[in-house]
Amino acid sequence: MSVKRFVIIGNGPAANHAAEALREKSSESKITMFSKDPFRSYRAHLLPDFIAGLIEEEDLYNRPYAHYNEMDITLRLGQRVVNVDFSKRNVILDHKEVVPFDGLIIATGGKPRIPELFQLFGDIMMTLKTPSDARLWIQKLSYVDSVLIIGGDLTSLSLTKALLKLGKRVKFILNEDAFWPVPLNEEIYRAVTGRLEQRGIEIVHCRRIRRITQLEENLLEVETDSELIEVGALGAFFGLVPDVGFLARTGLDIDRGVLVNEFLKTRFSNVYAAGDCAQVYHPVLRDYWISIGHENAIALGRIAASNLAGSHLEVQVEPENILEVGGVKVNTSWWTEF
Amino acid sequence: MPEVDFTVEVCGMAGDGTIAAGGLINEAMSLGGFSVLGFDSYPAEIRGFGRCVTNSRIGSNDIVALGEKTHALISLNDEQSRSRAPFLAEHSLVFFDSNPPAYVSEDNSLLSVLPPGEEVFGMPFGELAVGASGSSRGRNLTALGGFAAVTGTDPNLFRKVIRDKFKSKGEKVVNINVKSFDAGYQYALEKFSDRLKSVFPKIETGHDPQKVTLSGNQAIGMAAIDAGLKLYFGYPITPATPIMEYLAKYLPEHGGRVVQMEDEISSIGAVLGSFYAGARSMTATSGPGFALMTELITHGVMAEIPAVILDAQRGGPATGLPTKTEQSDLHAAVFGGPGDSARIVIAPTNVEECYHFVIRSFQLAEKYQTPVIVLTDFFLDNRVENRPFIRASEGQAASWNVFPDDAFKDRYQRYADTPSGISPRALPGMQGFNFTATGLEHTEKGSPDYSSENHAKMSEKRHRKIRYALKDLEKPAEFFVSDNLDVGVIGWGSTFGSVLEAVEKSRKNGFKVGALKITSLFPYHSETIKAFMAKSRRVLVPELNYEGQLANLIAHLDSKPVERLNFVTGAPIPPSAIQNRIEELLEVVA
Numbered sequence: 050m051s052v053k054r055f056v057i058i059g060n061g062p063a064a065n066h067a068a069e070a071l072r073e074k075s076s077e078s079k080i081t082m083f084s085k086d087p088f089r090s091y092r093a094h095l096l097p098d099f100i101a102g103l104i105e106e107e108d109l110y111n112r113p114y115a116h117y118n119e120m121d122i123t124l125r126l127g128q129r130v131v132n133v134d135f136s137k138r139n140v141i142l143d144h145k146e147v148v149p150f151d152g153l154i155i156a157t158g159g160k161p162r163i164p165e166l167f168q169l170f171g172d173i174m175m176t177l178k179t180p181s182d183a184r185l186w187i188q189k190l191s192y193v194d195s196v197l198i199i200g201g202d203l204t205s206l207s208l209t210k211a212l213l214k215l216g217k218r219v220k221f222i223l224n225e226d227a228f229w230p231v232p233l234n235e236e237i238y239r240a241v242t243g244r245l246e247q248r249g250i251e252i253v254h255c256r257r258i259r260r261i262t263q264l265e266e267n268l269l270e271v272e273t274d275s276e277l278i279e280v281g282a283l284g285a286f287f288g289l290v291p292d293v294g295f296l297a298r299t300g301l302d303i304d305r306g307v308l309v310n311e312f313l314k315t316r317f318s319n320v321y322a323a324g325d326c327a328q329v330y331h332p333v334l335r336d337y338w339i340s341i342g343h344e345n346a347i348a349l350g351r352i353a354a355s356n357l358a359g360s361h362l363e364v365q366v367e368p369e370n371i372l373e374v375g376g377v378k379v380n381t382s383w384w385t386e387f
Numbered sequence: 388m389p390e391v392d393f394t395v396e397v398c399g400m401a402g403d404g405t406i407a408a409g410g411l412i413n414e415a416m417s418l419g420g421f422s423v424l425g426f427d428s429y430p431a432e433i434r435g436f437g438r439c440v441t442n443s444r445i446g447s448n449d450i451v452a453l454g455e456k457t458h459a460l461i462s463l464n465d466e467q468s469r470s471r472a473p474f475l476a477e478h479s480l481v482f483f484d485s486n487p488p489a490y491v492s493e494d495n496s497l498l499s500v501l502p503p504g505e506e507v508f509g510m511p512f513g514e515l516a517v518g519a520s521g522s523s524r525g526r527n528l529t530a531l532g533g534f535a536a537v538t539g540t541d542p543n544l545f546r547k548v549i550r551d552k553f554k555s556k557g558e559k560v561v562n563i564n565v566k567s568f569d570a571g572y573q574y575a576l577e578k579f580s581d582r583l584k585s586v587f588p589k590i591e592t593g594h595d596p597q598k599v600t601l602s603g604n605q606a607i608g609m610a611a612i613d614a615g616l617k618l619y620f621g622y623p624i625t626p627a628t629p630i631m632e633y634l635a636k637y638l639p640e641h642g643g644r645v646v647q648m649e650d651e652i653s654s655i656g657a658v659l660g661s662f663y664a665g666a667r668s669m670t671a672t673s674g675p676g677f678a679l680m681t682e683l684i685t686h687g688v689m690a691e692i693p694a695v696i697l698d699a700q701r702g703g704p705a706t707g708l709p710t711k712t713e714q715s716d717l718h719a720a721v722f723g724g725p726g727d728s729a730r731i732v733i734a735p736t737n738v739e740e741c742y743h744f745v746i747r748s749f750q751l752a753e754k755y756q757t758p759v760i761v762l763t764d765f766f767l768d769n770r771v772e773n774r775p776f777i778r779a780s781e782g783q784a785a786s787w788n789v790f791p792d793d794a795f796k797d798r799y800q801r802y803a804d805t806p807s808g809i810s811p812r813a814l815p816g817m818q819g820f821n822f823t824a825t826g827l828e829h830t831e832k833g834s835p836d837y838s839s840e841n842h843a844k845m846s847e848k849r850h851r852k853i854r855y856a857l858k859d860l861e862k863p864a865e866f867f868v869s870d871n872l873d874v875g876v877i878g879w880g881s882t883f884g885s886v887l888e889a890v891e892k893s894r895k896n897g898f899k900v901g902a903l904k905i906t907s908l909f910p911y912h913s914e915t916i917k918a919f920m921a922k923s924r925r926v927l928v929p930e931l932n933y934e935g936q937l938a939n940l941i942a943h944l945d946s947k948p949v950e951r952l953n954f955v956t957g958a959p960i961p962p963s964a965i966q967n968r969i970e971e972l973l974e975v976v977a
Contacts, residue, residue, distance in 0.1 A: 081499075087506060087507070087582065089503065114477075114502065114503045114504040117503050118502075123499075123503075124503035125498060125499070125501075125503070126503055126507070127506065127507045127509075128498055128507065141490075142498075143485060143509070144483065144484070144485040144486070144487070144496075144498065144509050145486065145487055145489070145490045145491060146490070146491050146492070146493060146496045146498065146499070147490050147491070147492055147493065148493045148499070149493070181581045181582075184581050185581060
């Protein structure tokens with residue numbers, strides 16, 4: 050029998066745990082992981098600490114390269130999958146390489162969400178998802194003293210703490226668009242802004258941003274419906290959306306993420322999706338939900354791998370752990386820890 | 388400035404502009420003030436298929452050997468570059484074409500065989516070149532642009548060497564090529580803005596004007612011209628052909644001529660004829676051609692006619708490995724041919740020595756009236772170094788001919804037996820002397836004489852002359868030698884750079900190791916070699932041949948056995964292999 054070729058797209062917690070689980074269950078198979086990012090598996094929640102200088106970049110990474118050799122997993126970093134041909138069972142990379150697979154797990158995770166209203170300003174809005182983003186923040190912060198954060202997700206709050214540690218002035222805009230992934234109500238708004246103000250952060254109370262002007266390389270002017278603000282940098286934190294755009298024309302069922310059943314299987318045989326990029330069917334709710342968070346991703350990654358290797362494991366999520374945010378059902382079990 | 392020791396490889400298919408790109412790296416880095424040792428390997432076939440690889444080791448200190456691990460790979464053909472993946476250092480930089488003309492399978496992809504720690508930089512080489520110049524031919528230059536941007540190299544260094552390379556083709560061609568480079572440079576600056584490095588910091592002192600970037604073959608050609616070469620006779624053969632090409636281009640400007648002969652036999656015949664008439668001439672060949680020359684070389688020995696023969700060794704025997712390196716002609720150079728035909732054999736160890744040894748070979752040939760064989764090899768001929776280089780003055784290249792005194796006109800004997808064995812030589816046309824060039828055994832006067840007494844006497848005279856030549860032959864050079872060594876390493880030819888680096892590294896590890904460089908291979912300075920062997924508890928001779936041909940020559944000089952380290956891989960010996968062997972021997976010594 051020929052060696053099975055498994056391909057995993059992604060390099061986050063879901064992808065890595067999927068690869069490791071596959072190796073445990075299939076010692077002879079060929080496992081290849083593709084990541085569009087050029088860095089190995091990292092702890093995203095430590096990025097603000099890296100920016101604050103509390104840890105070295107090396108501390109971000111949680112798997113040495115040797116780990117992949119030991120596991121006989123081929124890790125291909127900085128190589129973007131741009132298409133999947135499900136009829137020929139190939140993934141196609143952006144440098145025109147065609148890689149065949151017998152089984153595929155899509156675990157591309159999420160990418161920073163920029164609401165449509167702000168997309169025009171995408172090039173001056175800084176995000177924080179990867180070590181590369183963190184390096185850009187470090188570079189920028191060496192030139193600027195003040196930062197405006199439009200956000201409300203966990204990353205924006207962690208980054209704010211890092212900025213304060215670095216002695217930067219921080220202004221904060223908190224609104225419904227920016228708060229993710231729980232619905233922002235009056236009570237939460239008051240609690241969060243109160244905490245921020247206690248730490249010396251200036252809250253900008255406004256309904257909308259009218260214009261953003263780049264006055265100089267390190268000076269921005271932001272006009273809101275309540276005031277005119279001058280800052281050195283602008284951080285935009287609107288949560289994450291599944292990073293599945295490259296699959297749009299492949300025939301996969303996609304809503305916000307890749308639609309999978311409760312066994313994480315897509316409509317194509319031996320093709321699974323796991324982690325933040327998957328929308329998982331819940332047989333009780335009779336609807337799809339999106340998973341967010343490290344622990345969820347690990348669990349889903351392992352289930353997808355087990356099922357690809359022949360198991361029949363079902364994702365178990367209590368319906369009460371699934372919230373509805375902006376019309377999307379989200380499993381935010383980790384959020385309660387915040 | 389932090390210490391720089393960085394190796395770059397360019398790999399592509401023949402016709403991709405691989406060798407040109409590697410050459411530009413060597414030139415640019417040299418211009419930037421770095422030391423460079425570059426080496427190209429390419430297929431034996433002329434064009435259209437086969438792998439080409441250039442290897443450039445760039446350093447802030449002197450570089451004497453090739454790098455063993457590659458820190459940056461520029462792939463102009465991914466299928467060919469897959470073979471280079473095992474040589475990549477950890478976290479190396481890999482530049483590749485992200486938009487090749489056709490889809491490639493995983494089995495032919497470079498990226499599929501890279502270890503995960505390598506940093507990949509995909510650039511649409513061809514597309515960028517087309518955008519910049521209208522043609523994809525400049526894709527090697529866009530690749531260099533990406534390399535310069537990512538490594539933090541001053542782009543003006545590359546722009547200058549590109550201009551110099553293409554200036555003879557006119558301003559339009561120059562601009563097209565600079566634009567192709569700039570397109571790659573700008574693309575990489577923007578695309579990889581968060582991954583830019585500072586591998587090559589600017590050296591404030593800049594380029595040392597005494598440093599000249601030359602290949603071994605260029606140095607040989609230049610030396611021949613500076614020595615006043617009048618005639619070059621040759622038949623093309625890898626890796627000696629570039630010498631003929633160089634001379635064909637430049638020798639006529641200096642009043643000389645290059646003649647392509649019908650074969651190597653006629654080449655050596657013509658060289659002997661020219662020298663017989665008093666004109667400096669030479670030929671260059673490789674193993675198979677050298678084999679054809681052997682009978683006439685011994686004719687030069689018997690008739691006592693000068694000749695300069697450069698044997699650029701390659702992998703053998705027979706046609707062997709035309710574009711691979713080896714040091715396996717030593718026995719043929721020293722002993723090849725019929726009869727007791729002692730001749731002079733010398734071997735440079737680097738590009739600078741190629742120059743000086745070729746000049747000296749003309750003088751030795753003239754003075755000792757015998758063929759002088761200069762042994763180089765593919766690695767030495769084809770490698771590029773930028774070392775301080777001072778050309779010989781006219782006086783330093785002066786004739787060493789030993790002409791007869793007019794007082795002897797009446798009793799002139801062409802083969803007069805003198806204490807040194809050197810018989811003053813009259814050139815045809817010198818009034819009052821007789822001229823002979825016989826391959827038959829002869830008397831002092833030059834008349835045939837096959838008697839046992841005469842043959843014994845004249846054989847001894849010819850050998851005495853060769854032994855006497857030792858006084859003009861460079862003595863072995865000692866490196867890091869003290870009274871006692873745990874391991875003494877003896878090297879010759881192109882291998883000596885690896886020997887030196889290995890010995891230096893072992894010494895840094897605290898070991899008592901020294902090196903001996905032998906450049907005069909026949910006759911050789913046996914007393915110096917013997918003394919070095921005597922003070923070494925173990926003697927190691929690394930060579931690029933199967934048997935250990937130098938080891939065979941010198942093994943009898945000491946009672947302890949000579950340790951041999953022989954490579955026949957077609958590639959230079961890696962310094963680490965020598966270092967490992969040294970340290971293995973040290974364990975035995977301890």
